[in-house]
Amino acid sequence: MRVSKAMVKCLEAEQVKVVFGYPGAAICPFYDALYESDIRHILVRHEANAGHAANGYARITGRPGVCIATSGPGATNLITAIATAYADSIPLVVITGQVNNDQIGSDAFQEADITGASEPFVKHSYLIKDKDELPKAFKEAFYIAGTGRPGPVLIDVPMDVQMQEIDFNYPKTVDIRSYKPTTKGNMLQIKRVIKALNEAKKPLICIGGGVFSSDAVNEITELSKVMQIPVVTTMMGISAFSADNELFYGMIGMHGKRIANKAVELCDVIFLVGARVGDRAIGNPDAVKKTTKVIHIDIDPAEIGKNLGVDIPLVGDAKLVLRKMLELANKKTHTDWLNELNSLKSEETVKPVKQGTVNPRKFINDLSDKMPKNTTVVADVGQNQIWSATSYKIRDGRFLTSGGMGTMGYSVPAAIGAKLADENHPVIAICGDGAFQMSFMELATAVQHNVDIKIVVMKNNFLGMVREVQTNVYKNHLTAVSLDGSPDFITLAKAYGIPAMRVDSEETAQKAIDKLASHKGCYLVECVVDDFESTLQL
């Protein structure tokens, strides 16, 4: 069998249904083989967005997302998407074409050392110089990407290798002697965790993105309920715990809810579950009292004790560990502690806004009340991300964002991927006018492939987050943050055949929300936001 056909067979063997990519000369043999396959190929308009779409797809399916690009610039364009997936531990299998074996190292046309260039951002990578190594590399790539702490794996295949013949056998099993993630937690440690939680007067659970990686949403919800432990999340952990649950106190961190940060400060035991608490979550390790006992479950031993000193480390898969814990956990009550937290709750006041603009928090909050409960919200990066993270009440859906890398332009392509992962659920991208202009070319992708996504553009004519920093830290010296020259987004959407409306009043806001909740097909809403609206008023 031709190697190119074997590549497609490998994908089929891995049950891959949808791939995202952009062809070019060095990957043409693979695309030729794809011609005969039932795998659905989504042509994006920029390679980075193939990576982000595969990222959104992976996060909803729980399986590695696949993206494809050609050699040279195609491959290097993918690097930001690879780094984005790496920072958020999202499983991707990235396939790139490479120049012919005998041209490697000669600076041939469209040659780039992509295994070298992507090295800091991949969990692992392969350069297939020997055709017979290909099936094993694919098998290992899917295994490595999707197990342990998930992440992107890149496979670089020279064009001449793609055209060679092999005896194709897809391996049934994987055995990598140097890669054996610890999934079952140590029983002794598990008992110590239970004991610490039992003895705690003010326990707190902090959920991170790892809860999604290990599919432990139900387990953590159950444990919190049985032991009556309040819950906060990092940005990556948002939507792992229902906003309607009375034990939920919101997102922690630099832009988090005051009450959530207060809970971190006041608790006597903090139980981190798949949360590495990076600098935006707990900026200063002193935010946690020295007397507070820190418990940390993580599948990646390197994260335990990295950002926050730990008292009880527990390496393992959150789901397996929590299941064991549930067998041992006793019913508890923490009435005083919960009362103390609840007394700190304050009603958020809705600040009146300038005529002709809307309050973005109120808009997002109202939107979350009207959208179906299982909606996936994809927030971009910047002010819109903070407004979405803190104001959209996720009940049963998912919240996706580029939490670690903070990659602008993530939302629209990731929303396309998320929708294709489950076409029966609504997906909405919320972005700013800055980020939208980094990836609005993907509106064409959505139209071409009939992907029904909703888009909200928060338009304040500025790179709002940087503008806010300049206002607060740099004496309001507004440098290179004005977005003058932007197109009329309503006209732009219509140019793609996408209906759209502008929101500049309470009345139009409600109309737009109804449209977003009920319209069949893509729909774009532009929210006019005050130029100087801030994120810091929680």
Place this chain on the structure above:
Amino acid sequence: MKYTISVLVENHAGALSRISGLFSRRGFNIESLAVGITDDPAVSRVTIIVDGDEYIVEQVEKQLNKLIDVIKVKTLTKDEKLERELILIKLRVPAEKRSEIMTIADITGAKVIDISLTTMTILLADTYAHICRLEEITKPYDVLEVVRTGTIAIQKGQDVMSLKK
């Protein structure tokens, strides 16, 4: 403080680049890095001398372990390790000074491995401290070139770092 870390790694293309890249990208300071294949040609052994504290070394160990090609990582403690490094020093030596260099070689346990009309090259395989002392002693002479391998290390006595366990 300096730590000695031994790493067993699959002898794959790119494996060494992943290891050395990890040090620069995570901001770890490498004093030396030495690599060669083992009795199993599929496996290489890397010996890394790292400057840092306990937290850094723990992070280095954990991050190395995350690399898929890395099979085993062990920090060798002071009491359990034997370390050696090899140095080659080429000196410009006029004929009348040759005996001085021979004496230095004799006392330090170094060997003269090459001689020409105007130069001598000496070799010493010894501990880091002894190597440094030889370098120090030869400094007053006209040193043309110094080449060092970096330290390699092994455990004392019956302890081995093996894949079979």
